Amino acid sequence: MNIYQVDAFTQRIFGGNPAAVCLLEEPAKEEWMQNLAMEMNLSETAFAWPEEDGYRLRWFTPKVEVDLCGHATLATSHILWQLQKLSHEDTARFFTRSGLLTCIKNNDWIEMDFPAKQAIKVKAPEGLSEALGVQPAFVGNNKMDYLVEIESEEVLRNLQPNFSELSKLPIRGTIVTARSQSTEYDFISRFFAPAVGVSEDPVTGSAHTALAPYWAAKLGKTTMTGFQASSRGGVVKVRLVNDRVLLGGQAITVMKGELY
Numbered sequence: 001m002n003i004y005q006v007d008a009f010t011q012r013i014f015g016g017n018p019a020a021v022c023l024l025e026e027p028a029k030e031e032w033m034q035n036l037a038m039e040m041n042l043s044e045t046a047f048a049w050p051e052e053d054g055y056r057l058r059w060f061t062p063k064v065e066v067d068l069c070g071h072a073t074l075a076t077s078h079i080l081w082q083l084q085k086l087s088h089e090d091t092a093r094f095f096t097r098s099g100l101l102t103c104i105k106n107n108d109w110i111e112m113d114f115p116a117k118q119a120i121k122v123k124a125p126e127g128l129s130e131a132l133g134v135q136p137a138f139v140g141n142n143k144m145d146y147l148v149e150i151e152s153e154e155v156l157r158n159l160q161p162n163f164s165e166l167s168k169l170p171i172r173g174t175i176v177t178a179r180s181q182s183t184e185y186d187f188i189s190r191f192f193a194p195a196v197g198v199s200e201d202p203v204t205g206s207a208h209t210a211l212a213p214y215w216a217a218k219l220g221k222t223t224m225t226g227f228q229a230s231s232r233g234g235v236v237k238v239r240l241v242n243d244r245v246l247l248g249g250q251a252i253t254v255m256k257g258e259l260y
Contacts, residue, residue: 001022001024001258001259002023002256002257002258002259003020003021003036003040003256003257003258003259004020004022004255004256004257005019005020005021005255005256005257006019006020006021006074006075006251007251007252008070008071008074008075008205008234008250008251009203009228009234009235009236009249009250009251010203010232010233010234010235010249012252013252013254014232015232015233016202016233016234016250017071017201017202017203017204017234018042018254019042019043019045019046019072019074020036020037020040021046021072021075022045022046022047022259023048023049023079023083024047027049027056028049030065033058033065034060034064038062038063040062041062042062043061043071043193043201043202044061044071044072045060046058046059046072046076047059047060048080052095053093054093054094055092055093056094056095056096057073057095057096058096061193061197063196063197064196065097066097066172067096067097067098067144068096068097068098068114068117068206069206070112070206070207070208070247070249071204071205071234071249073094073096073103073112074112074205074249075251076092076094077094077103078251078253080092081105088105091103091104092104098114098115101114109237109249109250110250110251111246111248112247112248112249114205114244114245115209115243115245116210116212116213116243116244116245117142117143117145117209117210118142118213119141119142119146119147119210119213120140120141121139122139122141123139124139125139125146125169127165127168127169128169131161131165131166131169132148132150132159132161132166133159133160133162134159135150136149136150137149140210140214141171142210144171144173144206144210145172145174145175145193145207145210146169146171146173146174146175147210147211148175148177149176149177150177150178151178152179153178153179153180153181153188153229156178156188156189156229157229161174161192163194166194166195167195168195171195172196173191173193173195173198173207174191175191175204175207175210175211176189176190176192177189177190177211177214177215179218180227182227184225184227185226185227185235186215186221186226187211187224187226188226188229189204189207189211189226189227189228189229190230191204191207191230200230201230202231202232202233202234203228203230203233203234205236205247207228208226208236208247209245209247211226212240213245222239222240222241223237223238223239223240224237224238225238234249235249236248237249
């Protein structure tokens with residue numbers, strides 16, 4: 001059985017967000033999938049196997065299974081096209097905990113169709129500001145993550161959160177965002193999820209399902225480009241269409257291994 005490591009939301013090796021992709025012929029035991037994800041020790045390991053007219057897709061961090069993951073979905077569709085299990089004209093169809101997700105290939109870019117996860121304004125939970133070390137301008141909750149806007153890109157890039165305190169919040173993770181100072185991007189972000197074993201995720205597709213409707217309302221536009229300002233960095237193109245977000249990204253295979 002082969003396993004692949006793919007850098008997602010980038011066109012260069014060692015950039016973007018690495019994900020492991022394991023293609024199966026049939027469902028595997030949940031304990032085995034979780035143990036393999038722990039062994040890979042990446043933010044997500046994806047497992048996919050044929051189902052109906054597509055693939056069942058599940059995502060695991062080193063600690064838990066998650067409901068939605070963008071970069072590992074991008075990586076999985078990339079591998080399916082690379083191995084010619086799908087033709088370039090085919091739509092990749094994935095049955096997931098978040099419903100049907102589809103991907104299409106457009107030259108070097110892959111566009112994923114995800115549900116929008118709009119964050120509703122809430123009172124900042126106790127300890128959030130202290131854990132981030134900054135006073136939020138906005139705090140929202142989409143039942144998956146907190147979305148926090150702060151004053152500037154400079155402040156965002158210099159954040160040094162207290163991960164131990166962040167992990168106590170009863171939610172998957174915290175998206176921190178600011179308007180971009182560069183004309184190349186509309187907004188920038190970082191994503192912290194220590195509660196599920198990922199202190200800082202390099203590039204988070206699922207976070208952009210909240211970032212897209214948030215910044216669309218603020219900027220008055222539905223097509224935007226985001227940059228996730230982790231140490232590896234990555235670019236996510238977003239297009240808001242009603243209650244869906246189309247996420248665009250690139251991917252490159254870094255390695256192939258064989259499981260014994």
